[in-house]
Amino acid sequence: NLSQKKYAWMEEAIASVTPSPPHSTSSTATLHPSLTDKPTETKRKKQKTESEARARPKKTPPIESPPIHRQKTTVPPVPKHQPHFKYTTFPVKGYNILPTRNITSTFARNDTSYFAGHKAGSKDIAPNPEEEWRDTIVIHPGSRNLRIGSASEAFPVSVPHVIARHVNQKPTQAIPQQHDIDQEKHEAALNDIKGELKWRMKNAKRRAVPNAESQVIGFNATAIKETILDHNDPYKVEWTDLSGQPEYFVGEKALNVPMHQDTPYYTRYPWKNGTLNNQEYESMQAVLSDLEVIWTESIVQHLDMDKADIKNCHAALVIPDMLDHSYLCAILTMMLRSMGFKSVIVQQESTCATFGAGVSSAVVVDIGAQTTTITCIEDGVCQTDSRMSIQLGGDDITKTFTAFLMANKFPYTELDLNTTYDWRLAETLKEKWCTMNEADMSVQVYDFFARTPFHPTLKYQCKVYDEVFLAPLCLVYPDILDKQPQHQTWTLKNVTDDIVEDTTMKPNQVYDHYPLDVAIAQSIVAGANGSEEKLKRYFTSIILVGGGGKVANFSKVLEDRVLSTVIAQTANVDRVEVVPAPRELDPEVLVWKGASVMVKLDSAKDMWIGHTEWEDMGSRCLRERALLIFTGELYTYDTEHRSTAFEANPHCDKALVFIGGLGDGYHAVPFLEPLYAMLSKLGWSFVQVQLESSYDGFGTSNLQTDCQQLDLLVDYLKTERHKSTIVFLGHSTGSQDCYWHNKYGQTSSSVSGYILQAPVSDRQHFAANLDHFEASLALAIQLRNEGKGDELLPRKTLDAPVTADRFYSFAARLGDDDVFSTDFTDEEIKRLFADLHQPICWVYSEKDEFYASDKDKTLVMHRFQSLCPAIIETHIIPEGDHNITRKDSQEAFCLV
Numbered sequence: 001n002l003s004q005k006k007y008a009w010m011e012e013a014i015a016s017v018t019p020s021p022p023h024s025t026s027s028t029a030t031l032h033p034s035l036t037d038k039p040t041e042t043k044r045k046k047q048k049t050e051s052e053a054r055a056r057p058k059k060t061p062p063i064e065s066p067p068i069h070r071q072k073t074t075v076p077p078v079p080k081h082q083p084h085f086k087y088t089t090f091p092v093k094g095y096n097i098l099p100t101r102n103i104t105s106t107f108a109r110n111d112t113s114y115f116a117g118h119k120a121g122s123k124d125i126a127p128n129p130e131e132e133w134r135d136t137i138v139i140h141p142g143s144r145n146l147r148i149g150s151a152s153e154a155f156p157v158s159v160p161h162v163i164a165r166h167v168n169q170k171p172t173q174a175i176p177q178q179h180d181i182d183q184e185k186h187e188a189a190l191n192d193i194k195g196e197l198k199w200r201m202k203n204a205k206r207r208a209v210p211n212a213e214s215q216v217i218g219f220n221a222t223a224i225k226e227t228i229l230d231h232n233d234p235y236k237v238e239w240t241d242l243s244g245q246p247e248y249f250v251g252e253k254a255l256n257v258p259m260h261q262d263t264p265y266y267t268r269y270p271w272k273n274g275t276l277n278n279q280e281y282e283s284m285q286a287v288l289s290d291l292e293v294i295w296t297e298s299i300v301q302h303l304d305m306d307k308a309d310i311k312n313c314h315a316a317l318v319i320p321d322m323l324d325h326s327y328l329c330a331i332l333t334m335m336l337r338s339m340g341f342k343s344v345i346v347q348q349e350s351t352c353a354t355f356g357a358g359v360s361s362a363v364v365v366d367i368g369a370q371t372t373t374i375t376c377i378e379d380g381v382c383q384t385d386s387r388m389s390i391q392l393g394g395d396d397i398t399k400t401f402t403a404f405l406m407a408n409k410f411p412y413t414e415l416d417l418n419t420t421y422d423w424r425l426a427e428t429l430k431e432k433w434c435t436m437n438e439a440d441m442s443v444q445v446y447d448f449f450a451r452t453p454f455h456p457t458l459k460y461q462c463k464v465y466d467e468v469f470l471a472p473l474c475l476v477y478p479d480i481l482d483k484q485p486q487h488q489t490w491t492l493k494n495v496t497d498d499i500v501e502d503t504t505m506k507p508n509q510v511y512d513h514y515p516l517d518v519a520i521a522q523s524i525v526a527g528a529n530g531s532e533e534k535l536k537r538y539f540t541s542i543i544l545v546g547g548g549g550k551v552a553n554f555s556k557v558l559e560d561r562v563l564s565t566v567i568a569q570t571a572n573v574d575r576v577e578v579v580p581a582p583r584e585l586d587p588e589v590l591v592w593k594g595a596s597v598m599v600k601l602d603s604a605k606d607m608w609i610g611h612t613e614w615e616d617m618g619s620r621c622l623r624e625r626a627l628l629i630f631t632g633e634l635y636t637y638d639t640e641h642r643s644t645a646f647e648a649n650p651h652c653d654k655a656l657v658f659i660g661g662l663g664d665g666y667h668a669v670p671f672l673e674p675l676y677a678m679l680s681k682l683g684w685s686f687v688q689v690q691l692e693s694s695y696d697g698f699g700t701s702n703l704q705t706d707c708q709q710l711d712l713l714v715d716y717l718k719t720e721r722h723k724s725t726i727v728f729l730g731h732s733t734g735s736q737d738c739y740w741h742n743k744y745g746q747t748s749s750s751v752s753g754y755i756l757q758a759p760v761s762d763r764q765h766f767a768a769n770l771d772h773f774e775a776s777l778a779l780a781i782q783l784r785n786e787g788k789g790d791e792l793l794p795r796k797t798l799d800a801p802v803t804a805d806r807f808y809s810f811a812a813r814l815g816d817d818d819v820f821s822t823d824f825t826d827e828e829i830k831r832l833f834a835d836l837h838q839p840i841c842w843v844y845s846e847k848d849e850f851y852a853s854d855k856d857k858t859l860v861m862h863r864f865q866s867l868c869p870a871i872i873e874t875h876i877i878p879e880g881d882h883n884i885t886r887k888d889s890q891e892a893f894c895l896v
Contacts, residue, residue: 125343125610127151127314127599136599137303137341139295140318140349140592141271143393144369145547147589148298151316151596155589157302163290164240164254164265166247189479193470196477197441200557204438212443212465216408219445219463223411226459228449233457235449237421250297255420258453267420270294273391274320274371276327284327288334296339311340314608316599318591321348321375321382322389325677329619336611343608346622347598349591350375350382353545356594358582362541363524365516366591367548369394372475374520376527376538384632385651386527390514392475394430394548400474400481401434402426404467411460412450421452434468437553441469472551475516476561517561521568526651529633532571539568540577547588555580618887619673632686637716638709645689645713647721648676652685654725655717659710661732661758663800665694669731671884671893678894685723689713691737698733699802700792702809703740703816710737714747728754732850732882735759736817742836742870753839757893758882760850761821762810768852772796777811780804822853822860826867833868841873843896845880845889 127136133151140147142161149156201208209215230236240249240256245264249257257265270277270290281287299305305313315335319328328346335341350364354377363386366373370393376386402410402417416422429448443465450458474480520542528534539562544555555578562568563576581587598604609621632648646666647655656679660668666688676686691709693701710728717723728751730738735756742748767773776797781804783791789805797807809816819832842864844857851857861874875896880889 125314125613126605126608127343129600133596133600135312136314136316137299138316138318138592138595138599140595141291142368143269143271143273143371144395145588146294146298147592148295148302149592149596150303151599153596156592157298158588159251159294159298159302160255161271161294162251162254162267162269163294164249164257164267165290166245166264167266168264185479186482189477193473193477193480194466196473197466197469201438201441206438206441208441209443209465213408215443216463216465219461220409220411223461225411228457228459230456233449233451235451236457237451239453248293250294251301255424257420259419260453272370274368274373274389275323276330284330288330288338291331292334292338311342313341315339315341315344316595317344317346318349318352318595319346320371320389321350321373321387325619325622325673328622332609332614332622336609336614341611343610345599345604345608347595348382349373349545350377351380352591352594352598353377353543354380354594355597356545356581356585356590356592357543357579359541359543359579361537362543362579363520363527363538364543364545365520365549367393367475367516367544367546369548370396372516372519372546372548374523376523378527378534383527383529384648385529386523388514388519388523390478390516390519392478392481392514392516394546394550396474396478396481397434397471397548397551398423398426398430401430401467401471404471405429405462405464408464408467411462412448412458414450422450425450430471431550433464434471435552436469436472436557440552441466444468472554472557476558478515517558518565518567520558520562521565525567525571529650535571536573539573540575542576542578543581543590544578545581545587545590550587635716637689638712641692641709643690643692643709643712645687645716647685647687649680649685650721652683653723654683655685655687655721655723655727657687657689657713657717657726657728659689659691659728659730659734659737660694661734662698662762663695664731664734665690669883671890674887674890674894687713687717693737696800699798699800699806702806703736704744706737707740707745710741711745711747714745714750718747718750726751730754730756730759732758732760733762733817736819738840739819739836740816742838742840748838751838753841755841755843757843757884758845758848758850759820759842760848760882761818761852763813763815763818764821764823764852765850766811773811776807780808780811784808822855829864829867833864833870836868836870838870839873840868840871841875841896842871843875843877843893845877845882845884847879848882850882 127133136151138149138151138156140156144161146159146161147156148159198208237256239258240253242257242263242265248254249265254267257263257267259265259267268277268280268290270281270287272279276284276287278284278287281290296307296310299310300307317331317335319331332344332346335344349366350373353364353366354360354362360380361378362376364373364375364377366375370391372390372392374386374388374390376383399417402415406415412425414422415426417426425448429446433444433446443463445461445463447459447461450460524535524538528538542558542562544558549555549558559576559578563573568576581590585593613621632646633650634644634646637643637645645657656675658668658672668688672686672688679686689710691697691701691706693706714726717726728738728741730736735758738754738756739759741751742754745751770776776793779793780789783789783793783804789808790803792801792803793807795801810818812818813821814828814832824832842861844851844861846857853860857876858874861871861876865871865874877884877889877892877896879886880893884890884893
């Protein structure tokens with residue numbers, strides 16, 4: 001009753017300031033029931049309530065309606081152009097203050113508006129905080145080590161990320177192809193790093209040791225080894241017992257398998273170069289199988305948990321910033337389907353590093369075993385343009401250090417880095433001996449122990465000098481390395497592989513040889529995007545994570561190297577600073593620690609992906625919950641209407657602009673995900689535009705306004721974003737925008753082409769599916785004839801507010817939006833498509849559920865093409881629906 005009173009009071013208030021409409025039968029017949037019935041009904045209920053109240057005991061008096069005279073001034077005069085209800089001047093929900101497009105959510109608005117499983121943030125899939133996060137396992141895979149642990153623990157367990165499988169016949173090792181080594185380049189790099197050491201010693205006012213090299217070689221050449229029996233070796237290695245010949249060993253046991261020619265085990269690392277190992281495995285299924293075994297066994301052995309308990313646990317997966325999206329989907333399928341986790345959340349390494357360090361903005365330099373990645377983080381968000389990955393890491397320091405040792409007559413001449421035990425020895429010597437502190441530069445004598453299977457431990461003495469300093473410099477002088485080309489044994493075939501050409505190297509790419517200092521400087525410039533304030537802030541907030549850079553004084557040397565780059569000097573940077581890890585945290589666990597913090601935040605509740613969602617929605621869950629797919633820049637291109645555009649890969653000079661259909665906005669359809677991946681490979685940026693007609697604003701806007709805003713967008717892309725090539729892609733009703741801009745747009749000559757995806761007829765669809773189509777169209781025509789085309793039709797017309805003018809544009813034959821109907825005559829098509837000069841690509845979906853015509857799609861396209869020379873290509877996507885939700889159909893569309 002109170003709500004009815006409120007409604008009646010509102011109607012009375014409006015009536016007090018609005019002239020009554022003319023009383024006529026036709027007017028009353030078209031009045032919406034919601035505006036005619038309720039006031040009368042309210043009066044009857046009010047009288048009945050008062051009569052009953054006398055017979056009942058007294059209660060708290062009802063809330064009085066405000067006096068009408070106080071409300072007269074609260075109803076503002078409504079401008080003529082503003083939409084309002086029929087026969088009233090009551091404005092639509094503060095139209096001028098907050099447009100509908102800004103208050104309407106279209107979560108997952110495509111073929112379904114909800115997840116078929118649990119909703120985001122559901123208690124059924126998110127961890128229970130009352131468990132104190134003991135049921136949440138944080139997994140951070142690496143090329144050499146797997147860091148895994150419960151989110152309730154302070155630090156993770158580090159497990160060698162390796163498996164030794166029992167095989168009947170070892171796979172044949174591919175013989176590396178011989179490649180020419182540029183000896184002059186190699187010698188020049190060697191002279192450069194020695195010159196670097198000489199300069200630093202001089203700058204530190206320290207003198208080099210005379211004849212140091214001859215001292216080292218002379219001592220090592222005559223070094224005598226000492227045999228230590230097993231019972232005298234306190235650090236004796238317990239080699240893995242192979243008597244039972246189990247199917248596999250993982251972690252430390254895999255490394256301790258005594259390998260020799262007859263050993264029926266084969267050791268492999270499923271994670272290599274920051275991604276799945278596609279060089280030593282025959283298929284992705286084999287890699288995922290080994291990952292599942294290693295992760296499951298690590299949970300059981302190190303987290304004191306039964307295998308059956310995993311189904312009650314949640315997992316936080318930390319992934320590299322540039323992990324292939326298809327690989328990520330395969331890993332999530334393995335975790336949810338095969339391992340049986342209750343839910344999974346995905347986070348990027350660089351973002352987790354900033355959380356672990358307790359900062360919101362920084363340059364994260366992750367020096368791993370085989371790959372180094374650099375990313376700029378701004379307010380906790382990864383700056384996509386700044387991402388760089390170089391194929392250098394701690395393993396390269398180990399190999400370089402070993403090469404220097406062998407050149408100086410290393411006494412353990414049998415050292416073979418292809419064996420697990422000798423590799424571990426080289427890693428240990430690197431960690432203990434390598435330093436970049438000038439004060440430690442002198443001829444040093446060290447002891448070390450060589451432990452091999454079936455042999456007693458051997459003790460050696462060795463002298464070293466400058467090799468402990470020179471080896472880490474391989475990261476800034478990569479020409480010293482003898483890098484072998486990588487050969488993939490398998491890869492996921494992408495439909496765009498055949499059309500991808502060599503493109504200009506961009507910051508967001510992978511490099512084999514690139515100096516670390518220059519890569520950091522270039523990443524900062526790309527992340528700053530012209531902002532001098534960001535540039536200087538990034539140069540003074542560099543975070544080193546990973547185990548590859550754990551060399552004494554390495555951070556100081558890196559500061560000097562970055563400051564000396566041409567980029568830093570040109571930008572007048574006067575200071576470079578590497579921020580130390582907080583509370584003396586080990587840089588190796590900083591990323592894991594940050595992930596364990598992130599999963600406990602309230603904002604993470606909506607990011608968990610459950611098994612049901614993943615099975616039903618697949619990779620779309622990542623777009624809605626993990627927020628990993630589109631990263632870029634959001635900017636305002638139309639300040640008057642506060643309209644924005646979102647651009648991924650903004651550094652590219654060619655742009656594809658996506659225009660959605662009715663009710664669409666950002667991330668509108670599922671095929672944008674693979675489309676963005678293809679565009680990235682081709683060197684194109686991807687722009688998603690917000691118009692006044694976006695979301696539920698389509699009913700109160702029109703094609704003319706859209707065309708004007710698209711003109712503003714093209715001008716902005718040309719002048720402010722410096723785009724050389726622009727192409728429009730219209731989805732569904734967005735195809736009308738493409739048509740209109742091609743014909744009437746002032747900047748259409750600056751658009752190289754228009755792609756029409758699912759250009760179906762709204763008129764034919766509404767006629768076939770709206771029960772009240774004829775009545776709504778008749779009402780729209782009547783209002784237009786009365787000069788009231790900007791008034792809203794009854795709510796039952798469409799799901800969103802729609803004016804008479806816009807509905808007429810959709811539903812009337814040859815209305816502004818009616819340009820793709822299949823029942824046009826040849827003369828009508830010629831007249832409609834005259835003056836279209838820019839090329840058009842017309843793309844239908846084979847099973848488009850909104851195509852409401854019985855005519856063959858191929859014949860329709862060929863008919864339009866024969867009458868419109870601008871249509872130069874036509875395609876039909878096999879098995880495709882309106883939004884192209886099938887993966888194979890998406891691949892076909894990306895190929896088009």
